[in-house]
Amino acid sequence: MQSLLKILLISALAVFLASCGVTRKGTDPEKKPPPAPRVEVSDADELPMVEHGVASWYGPNFDGKLTANGEIYDMNGVTAAHRTIPFGTILLVENIDNGKSVQVRVNDRGPYAKDRIIDLSKGAAEAIEMIGPGTANVQLYLVEGDLENSRITDIKVPTYTVQLGSYQEKSQAEKRQKQINGSWIEPVSSNNKIMYRLYYGNFTDPDEAREEMRRLRRSGHDGFVKQIENN
Incomplete structure (x- = not known):
């Protein structure tokens, strides 16, 4: 009887220890993300x-x-x-x-x-x-993608401009444009809405763009330098 009891206790202990070693799917902290796709x-x-x-x-x-x-x-x-x-x-x-x-x-x-x-x-x-x-x-x-119809002239050289405003109404952008010779308006999609942004100048040297921005500020036109996105 005692031998049978020992066998039952040992069996129960083995099942308990085995259950402690089970790891639920998806909880492995060492699991790595799926490998990146490779193309021949x-x-x-x-x-x-x-x-x-x-x-x-x-x-x-x-x-x-x-x-x-x-x-x-x-x-x-x-x-x-x-x-x-x-x-x-x-x-x-x-x-x-x-x-x-x-x-x-x-x-x-x-x-x-x-x-x-x-x-x-x-x-x-x-x-x-x-x-x-x-x-x-x-x-x-x-x-x-489309590089031929983008504004890229040299993909090694970023181009910068001064953004002077962003408007919901084209008429607002046109009113501001008349105050700044050489500026241009560009429609841009933002959050599923069309915004009309006012830009001035094209520069490959960001320091030149910043100097032009300071000149515009002295004339009362605030803005900031940004890289032109080629899209």
Whole structure:
């Protein structure tokens, strides 16, 4: 009888210990996000080549912060920062050091190091295996977007302007435009509404744009310098 009781106790203890080791689905703190999609290099054969140079990547210090287009940066996503290419453009980034490639969506501005042409999210950098080296020689191909009809003249050089106002009514913008020779109005979609923005000047040197802004302020016209978005 005692032997049978011991067997039952040992069995019950084994079941209890086994149940302690069960982890519910979705609660694993070490679970990694799904891997970034990879695109074969052969897919780039028919795509227009946009640029070639050195890519870098950015991650933890920026994760959760706002990107230049107003999104929240997800370092594990497959996005990229470029100085001038329109937001929403889809690029194929080929790591010519190892043949790996990945599609990314441009949603941020940068990089600001002179010898870099694109900053990849950590997820995109992992897809082309450049996390360890930190940089890679890459070629950029256009997958989706319109660069021919954008205001890009040199994708390596950002263009700046002075924004003097944003108006719901075109008549308001036109009234202000008459006060500032050389300014122009541009309709912009914002929150599903059309806004009429008033701009002045095109500059490749941001210091020149800031100097022009100060001149306009001395004349009673307030504004701020911004990079022209090529879309």
